[in-house]
Amino acid sequence: MSGFKTTLITCQQCNRRIMVRTADAERGSITCSHVGCGATNTLTSGFYYDESLLNGLPGFGQLTYLGSTPTTFALQFGHNTIGTSESCVVQLDRFMHNGRCFISRRHCTLTVTFDKWSGQLRYQLQDGVPDPVTGEQQSSLNGTLLNGTPLQKTEIIDVADGEIIALGGADRFLLKHFMINPVMLETYKTELAFNPDSTQ
Known part of the structure; x- marks a missing residue:
C-alpha cells in the first residue's frame, strides 16, 4: 500500500x-x-465518480413519442419540463384524440441528475411543474402515469431505462437513458x- x-x-x-x-x-x-x-x-x-465527466457527454437521454408518428425529444441535464407550452424544455404538439388533447401546457417534470456513487444518470418523474412565479407545484389536469400506474400529486419517482411515461393516459413516451461508458467512467473514479x- x-x-x-x-x-x-x-x-x-x-x-x-x-x-x-x-x-x-x-x-x-x-x-x-x-x-x-x-x-x-x-x-x-x-x-465516488467526479461530476466533471458530465462536461464531455454528448447527451442526457431521450423521450420517444409512441404515437402514429414517432418523434424523439432530447433531454437536458437538470429539470425537463414537459408539455405543450413554448416555455417547456420538451415542447410537445397538441396530440388530438377524438377532438381532445390530454396533455397540459406544463404537464410534468423529468429531472436528470448524476449519482456520484453509481456513476450513472438518474431520472426522476413528477406530475406537474413548479409555477415560475411562486415556485409551487402545479399538477397536470389529466395526470401522469408510469408503466400504467398513476403518480400521486406530490410523488417523485425514479424511472428506469425503457419504462413508459403516459401523459393524461392517452399519449405514451419511451424513456431511453444515456448510459455512461464504463471505460470512460473509470477515469473519473476518486x-x-x-x-x-x-x-x-
Missing part, C-alpha cells in the same frame, strides 16, 4: 478520533485504543479516505 498517508477516522462505537497507520490500512481494520472502548473498526476504501463502516 505505497503512498498511504496516515489519517484520522471516527470510531463507530465511542465516536472518538483514532489514527489509521499504514499497517492498519493493509490489515483492513483498526482497534480503537481509547480506554473502555477497544472496538474493531473495519476499514473500507470507498470511491478514492475516498479510509472510513470505518462497522464495528465488531
Whole structure:
C-alpha cells in the first residue's frame, strides 16, 4: 500500500478520533485504543465518480413519442419540463384524440441528475411543474402515469431505462437513458479516505 498517508477516522462505537497507520490500512481494520472502548473498526476504501465527466457527454437521454408518428425529444441535464407550452424544455404538439388533447401546457417534470456513487444518470418523474412565479407545484389536469400506474400529486419517482411515461393516459413516451461508458467512467473514479463502516 505505497503512498498511504496516515489519517484520522471516527470510531463507530465511542465516536472518538483514532489514527489509521499504514499497517492498519493493509490489515483492513483498526482497534480503537481509547480506554473502555477497544472496538474493531473495519476499514473500507470507498470511491465516488467526479461530476466533471458530465462536461464531455454528448447527451442526457431521450423521450420517444409512441404515437402514429414517432418523434424523439432530447433531454437536458437538470429539470425537463414537459408539455405543450413554448416555455417547456420538451415542447410537445397538441396530440388530438377524438377532438381532445390530454396533455397540459406544463404537464410534468423529468429531472436528470448524476449519482456520484453509481456513476450513472438518474431520472426522476413528477406530475406537474413548479409555477415560475411562486415556485409551487402545479399538477397536470389529466395526470401522469408510469408503466400504467398513476403518480400521486406530490410523488417523485425514479424511472428506469425503457419504462413508459403516459401523459393524461392517452399519449405514451419511451424513456431511453444515456448510459455512461464504463471505460470512460473509470477515469473519473476518486478514492475516498479510509472510513470505518462497522464495528465488531
